[in-house]
Amino acid sequence: MATIKDIxxxxxxxxSTVSKGLNGAKDISAQLRQQVLETAxxxxxxxxxxxxxxxxxxxxxxxxxxxxxxxxxGYDIVLGFRQAAYKEQWEVFVQPISHEFQxxxxxxxxxxxxxxxxxxxxxxxxxxPWMEQIxxxxxxxxxxxxxxxxxxNVGCIGTDSDEGIALAIxxxxxxxxxxxxxxxxxxxxxxxxxxxxxxxxxxxKHRLPxxxxxxxxxxxxxxxxxxxxxxxxxxxxTAILCGNDLIASGVIEECKRxxxxxxxxxxxxGFDDLPIxxxxxxxxxxxRQDRVELGKCGYYILxxxxxxxxxxxxxxxxxxxxxxxxxxxxPRIAKRHCNEKDSVNKxxxxxxxxxxxxxxx
Amino acid sequence: MATIKDIxxxxxxxxSTVSKGLNGAKDISAQLRQQVLETAxxxxxxxxxxxxxxxxxxxxxxxxxxxxxxxxxGYDIVLGFRQAAYKEQWEVFVQPISHEFQxxxxxxxxxxxxxxxxxxxxxxxxxxPWMEQIxxxxxxxxxxxxxxxxxxNVGCIGTDSDEGIALAIxxxxxxxxxxxxxxxxxxxxxxxxxxxxxxxxxxxKHRLPxxxxxxxxxxxxxxxxxxxxxxxxxxxxTAILCGNDLIASGVIEECKRxxxxxxxxxxxxGFDDLPIxxxxxxxxxxxRQDRVELGKCGYYILxxxxxxxxxxxxxxxxxxxxxxxxxxxxPRIAKRHCNEKDSVNKxxxxxxxxxxxxxxx
Numbered sequence: 001m002a003t004i005k006d007i008x009x010x011x012x013x014x015x016s017t018v019s020k021g022l023n024g025a026k027d028i029s030a031q032l033r034q035q036v037l038e039t040a041x042x043x044x045x046x047x048x049x050x051x052x053x054x055x056x057x058x059x060x061x062x063x064x065x066x067x068x069x070x071x072x073x074g075y076d077i078v079l080g081f082r083q084a085a086y087k088e089q090w091e092v093f094v095q096p097i098s099h100e101f102q103x104x105x106x107x108x109x110x111x112x113x114x115x116x117x118x119x120x121x122x123x124x125x126x127x128x129p130w131m132e133q134i135x136x137x138x139x140x141x142x143x144x145x146x147x148x149x150x151x152x153n154v155g156c157i158g159t160d161s162d163e164g165i166a167l168a169i170x171x172x173x174x175x176x177x178x179x180x181x182x183x184x185x186x187x188x189x190x191x192x193x194x195x196x197x198x199x200x201x202x203x204x205k206h207r208l209p210x211x212x213x214x215x216x217x218x219x220x221x222x223x224x225x226x227x228x229x230x231x232x233x234x235x236x237x238t239a240i241l242c243g244n245d246l247i248a249s250g251v252i253e254e255c256k257r258x259x260x261x262x263x264x265x266x267x268x269x270g271f272d273d274l275p276i277x278x279x280x281x282x283x284x285x286x287x288r289q290d291r292v293e294l295g296k297c298g299y300y301i302l303x304x305x306x307x308x309x310x311x312x313x314x315x316x317x318x319x320x321x322x323x324x325x326x327x328x329x330x331p332r333i334a335k336r337h338c339n340e341k342d343s344v345n346k347x348x349x350x351x352x353x354x355x356x357x358x359x360x361x
Numbered sequence: 362m363a364t365i366k367d368i369x370x371x372x373x374x375x376x377s378t379v380s381k382g383l384n385g386a387k388d389i390s391a392q393l394r395q396q397v398l399e400t401a402x403x404x405x406x407x408x409x410x411x412x413x414x415x416x417x418x419x420x421x422x423x424x425x426x427x428x429x430x431x432x433x434x435g436y437d438i439v440l441g442f443r444q445a446a447y448k449e450q451w452e453v454f455v456q457p458i459s460h461e462f463q464x465x466x467x468x469x470x471x472x473x474x475x476x477x478x479x480x481x482x483x484x485x486x487x488x489x490p491w492m493e494q495i496x497x498x499x500x501x502x503x504x505x506x507x508x509x510x511x512x513x514n515v516g517c518i519g520t521d522s523d524e525g526i527a528l529a530i531x532x533x534x535x536x537x538x539x540x541x542x543x544x545x546x547x548x549x550x551x552x553x554x555x556x557x558x559x560x561x562x563x564x565x566k567h568r569l570p571x572x573x574x575x576x577x578x579x580x581x582x583x584x585x586x587x588x589x590x591x592x593x594x595x596x597x598x599t600a601i602l603c604g605n606d607l608i609a610s611g612v613i614e615e616c617k618r619x620x621x622x623x624x625x626x627x628x629x630x631g632f633d634d635l636p637i638x639x640x641x642x643x644x645x646x647x648x649r650q651d652r653v654e655l656g657k658c659g660y661y662i663l664x665x666x667x668x669x670x671x672x673x674x675x676x677x678x679x680x681x682x683x684x685x686x687x688x689x690x691x692p693r694i695a696k697r698h699c700n701e702k703d704s705v706n707k708x709x710x711x712x713x714x715x716x717x718x719x720x721x722x
Contacts, residue, residue: 084668150524152678160673163511296670304661307445309654310678312521317513317671 002043010039024113033113041108046138056090058302059116061097061130065123071275073291074122077144080295081120088303102129111139118306120144120298140305142298145191152310155301159294161191164287164318165198168241168269169206171285171320176329177239177267178208181232183224183251185243187217195243195271211235218243222250229254236334238266239326245270245277248284252325263327273321282324289318363404371400385474395470402469407499417451419663420477422491424458426484432636434652435483438505441656442481449664463490472500479667481505481659501666503659506552513671516662520655522552525648525679526559529602529630530567532646532681537690538600538628539569542593544585544612546604548578556604556632572596579604583611590615597695599627600687606631606638609645613686624688634682643685650679 008018013032020028021036028036060078067074082092093116107130111119118140124131126146134141134148141154148154172180182199185192196215203210214237218224229251232240240255242248248270252262260266262282270277273288297316304311369379374393381389382397389397421439428435443453454477468491472480479501485492487507495502495509502515509515533541543560546553557576564571575598579585585608593601594616601616603609609631613623621627623643631638634649658677665672 084670149527150678152680163673166510290671293670296668297665297672300661300665300668300670303664304658307657307661309445309657309661310651311658312524312676312678314675315673317511317673319513 002040002045004045006043007036007040007045010043011035022112034109037109037113038106040112041106041138044138046108046112055115055117057093057114057116058085058090058299059093059095059111059114059119060122061095061119061124062122063097063099063102063124063128067094067122073272073274076291077122077295077298080292080297081299082295083292084296084299097128097130099129107133108137108139111137118142118302120295120302121146140302142302142305144294144298147190147313153305155305155311155314157294157297157301157314157316158191158194159289159318160315161194161318162198162201164271164289164320165195165241166202166205167318167320168287169199169202169208171322171326172239172241172267172269172329173206173208175267175326178329179211179214179235179237179239180208181214181235181237181240182216183228183232183240183242183247184215184217185220185247189220192217192220192243199241218247220244220246222246222253225250225254230258233258233260233266234335236332238329238331239269240266241269241271243271245272245274245284245286248286248325249276249280252280252282252284263325265330265332267326267329269326277321278323280325285323285326286321287318288321290316363401363406365406367404368397368401368406371404372396383473394474398470398474399467401473402467402499405499407469407473416476416478418454418475418477419446419451419660420454420456420472420475420480421483422456422458422480422485423483424460424463424485424489428455428483434633434635437652438483438656438659441653441658442660443656444653445657445660458489458491460490468494469498469500472498479503479663481656481663482507501663503663503666505655505659508551508674514666516666516672516675518655518658518662518675518677519552519555520650520679521676522555522679523559523562525632525650525681526556526602527563527566528679528681529648530560530563530569532683532687533600533602533628533630533690534567534569536628536687539690540572540575540596540598541569541600541602542575542596542598543577543602544589544593544604544608545576545578546581546608550581553578553581553604560602579608581605581607583607583614586611586615591619594619594621594627595696597693599690599692600630601627602630602632604632606633606635606645606647609647609686610637610641613641613643613645624686626691626693628687628690630687638682639684641686646684646687647682648679649682651677 004015004018008015017028018036021033060081062074065074066072067078078094085092120142122144124146134154135151137153143156145158147156184196199215200210213235214232216228218228224247240251242251248268251268255262255266262268270284270286273286277284277286294316301311301314365376365379369376378389379397382394421442423435426435427433428439439455446453481503483505485507495515496512498514504517506519508517545557560576561571574596575593577589579589590612601612603612609629612629616623616627623629631645631647634647638645638647655677662672662675
């Protein structure tokens, strides 16, 4: 690993100037400080020794996720991370990272310049400018719901979708449901894809028929229901599993608009257990991602990575919360049968066949 | 959670008798102590409060894995676990668990009776008597290379087979190999199945043809080579990837016996990087599972679980070690073409088709 002297030699300045730059002393120019930081990053100096002696600072970076009030998705994640980190005397900072922020700051330079030993990244997508830099970062970094290949400094955390969907489908089967529709989030999101595969896999595991018109991608918003629920109802679905609680709130509204009573006529299940879930009418049965625990998990995985344990994918177990939106199945006669054109956005037939085959092996 | 008083009430004895039983005092009978422990487990008393105050003890249970000398697979795992745990003042005990031991002792009772706060399990298979008890254990437990559904107290660790196989196949492709055979370990082992899927998936990802006669399950022993290598050679494979280093050692011997030079005529890659890998002739290029890191990972995941973070699956990143058993591909004319009967134990055609389709989605 590079030393302060290497940085000084490369820049042709004194060791004390480099030290001032790294420690943010006031008596060197902002421009020289930036040069010191960028050279340090270029040479692979990560300042971890400094961090151990003087500072214990971690950062949570957040983009595209609300976290400031208790009803928002990110709030409890930040809380859980802080709770676990404070126990071991870490200071935790929270930094929103807009697209512009990411374009103006380099990730490793920012980490070094601020004396952070590691970070948790919330809400990033593969299109975010920093994602490219995270592929080669030398700082221990944990990503929620995203995955980076081969960089031993980057770990991924998320909730085990397969176990969550398994719990939901077992619950519905115990209530006599067989025709179970799935309205997922956006196609191409890592989480949506995992949940779709989990749905197909678990339906097949229980030898329930999967109708491609009943397994569709929408978007992670309530409005998606309007486009897909009428088809589900026409085709005789007795239960609708949703990619998250927001989608479920839209599904409840749409079912009511169509004259269906919940749960008497149709059962509905969400995913996440956001605060909104228990305030819906009826209160929503849902797969719970414990967000406080997810935040703690972020800290513990980061803690291991700061001790040079290269964790890659790490999953948290979900739990299942039964409220009032599910009940014994009331079989209905389908108004019409499957039609290839029914679903504007149905799952890929190959993916579907693949999972039908899966359980026969 | 049950208290000492609950146990005393249930047994009709005094609180101090229960306390003596839990703490292993000499002045109560062995029979009464066993009754106290079993009742405590039955009521869900886990003694964690006691553990926090007076004792910090963890246990590594080992079955069917050698660990006593530095050349054996389990040695470094135990070492890594101890290194990470000692830093935080845990005492670590190692307990071999034969089939007989498991039949005579109940897992939770043993944990409670010995004051252990959590454990790492090495080498167990789904057939082990304790596996059934681990499904419902209330003690934080980490399993290597096995998975238990739905119990929030049980976490799983392993090495990311997909990333390991990806590194190996990319290395072979960079050397011009296309006809890459895979001799896996035993069918039905979780690790073998993950490696087979990773092989199929990565071959498809690079659009390399997968011949079912070149992708076979053997056993995790050197002798497996004798049955499969002649077919691989006849069919024109220029490289053989192996399910572990022991298999690779057999493959090297068999290739030599058939008059092939390594790496000039054929490239060979192992998995694990056991101490044997660098002593083979030629020294083996292999996918490295860092076993010290795996042991540390076991501790850190257990540490999170003892803080009530319910981790499920956790993967460690492998690395890739290039030695002398791989070189630029030397294309050969296949002596004969595929024949369905060539392979006595070829992969399931459905699994194979499934993964060919996978990348087209």
